[in-house]
Amino acid sequence: MRHHRIAAIPGDGIGKEVVPAALEVLTALAAREGGFSIEATHFDWGSDYYRAHGKMMPDDGLTTLKPFDSILFGAVGDPNLPDDLTLWGLRLKICQGFDQYANIRPTRVLPGLQSPLRDLPPEGFDWLIVRENSEGEYAGHGGRAHRGHPEEIATETSIFTRAGVTRIMRYAFAAAAARPRKLLTVVTKSNAQRHGMVLWDEIAADVAREFPSVTWQKELVDAMAARMVRRPESVDTVVATNLHADILSDLAGALAGSLGVAPTGNVNPERAFPSMFEPIHGSAFDIMGKGIANPIGTFWSAALMLEHLGEAKAAASLIAAIEKVTLEGRTLPADLGGSANTAAVTAAVVAAIEGRNA
Template sequence: MKHFRIAAIPGDGIGKEVIAAGIEALEALAKREGFGVSFDHFDWGSDYYKANGVMMPENGREQIKDHDAIFFGAVGAPDVPDHVTLWGLRLAICQPFDQYANVRPTRVLPGITSPLRNVSGPELDWVIVRENSEGEYAGVGGRVHRGLPEEVATDVSIMTRAGVARVIRFAFELARSRPRKKLTVVTKSNAQRHAMVMWDEIAAEVAAGFPDVEWDKMLVDAMTMRMTMRPETLDTIVATNLHADILSDLAAALAGSLGIAPTANLNPERRFPSMFEPIHGSAFDITGKGIANPVGTFWTASMMMEHLGEKSAADRLMRAVERVTADPSLHTPDLGGTATTREVTDAVIAAIEGDNS
């Protein structure tokens, strides 16, 4: 029997609540599908920082590098600067583990209403691929003359040919695997005339190896309009670290809620474990209230199972999610309902156990 060892890092805020829900669902799924799963729990995050002065121990990556995958909740707290939490934990894992392909699927799940008029579901079915290792979040820059009138701060966006080419190639391969075989490359090459022009040039070079994939390119500002006004024209999307970060939040909102959106931070070559997380963040305004939406975490867990080669388990979990979202009585407040995290979790587990497909 296959057995998977997962590093669970709930992190901050509602991350602790939704990862707990996700673990329950995965344990039920493993029992139903006949594989083994175990979780090693790591209490890294803002509480750990307050006690130790760091978000995770110096040897943290060494502790998780041999796991099959990482199940991550959220990072960020009101009383710890955001750049400390992000760079101290999430990016401290993503970059050294070369998780350069951040994959964010978006579609309107059954029972959920998109805020876009005339969108009932099929018109919005996208996957956004975010370059996840360099770009605007490369971490290069600094500040001088702090506090003085002449203070200068720089953040340098680093784009390498190798980094751009590999994520665009990944996006083309993903687009090829989807029914529509369509890719949109997003840049801002009219204003950023060096790195973004290189993105456009590399996209054209890589496209030559994928004659079966229809592709086009958009400026990022125009892309926001296209996503809102003509969602049916899009399928697979690839963009820089910053641009895709913003566009994927918009995509989740257009699909009904940030609470349903999943993420996979992939090291496609599998030299390091990949990390799977819902994108909603720590949401301290609802922490402890028992109303966090676990759907994004369940969808994320489905992506993790597919990455681990358990396609049947991944499909079973998504069928359970869709059965639950189709019932308005099981919608959490972010979806306009009154259901609790516990009620949604119990319903998903029941759907997993009762699915005879």
């Protein structure tokens, strides 16, 4: 029996609703599939923890998390706290502390769902966006001086290192090589950002020589946004900087029907540290506590986590259960055009896993 220890961090807002829902689905899946078990340990870190302790997570939080096989994360953000405090105090602290430098964001239109793109064919699109997750525009380098004075200065410096860019390029090219189309688009802005982005382009060309089976091309980030809308069929695997991929993947989620279905994995490919999996949507305080949050993005993130843990068969079963529910269309949340609450969607996916009608 394979045993996986999971650190569950619901965080803020609807994270406290969708993470328990995902653990319920994982429990049903482990019971149905056999061969592995999931042991989840809950951590109450986040904005409420900050109000009680003056910090988003304990000082030894990373030491506490390191022995776990994986982390399942909900969301972070509170309307009554500064966004930079909450994000850097929890999520980015984990991502950077555990060198989770490859952020993977698969996107496709699930069966039965409708993209806002007019005349999109039934198969829609199937994309994998690879986001550099450790440096770039979110390196945290900069500062402020002369606060409150007319001459106040704020600097935000993007950091691009040869080591950081090379490793994410190799990861992206390898991911593209493993996909049927073997097509990679390297997103850049080297016409305007002539230092870091030119290095990005040069390293892409160098790494491409290691992957002769992959067809690759460059695309400026603004042109890429337009291409995703106008020619979605031309896109397959994408690699972009921390900021560019963050924005493009939100666009991708919207084009797939809703950010509520979009998953992500913050991966340390060398497995020196646990990786962290989470839905793309935020804390959504406007619907917190109403029981209507869409848990599908968290379920899909849990499937990515299972793949990372070596449970490919179970991951495929979970995706199949999600697709069965979306295709039938009887139990969809409000953001997908239905009226089902979180518990009903969860129950429907559990029923699909167990091979019975909801």
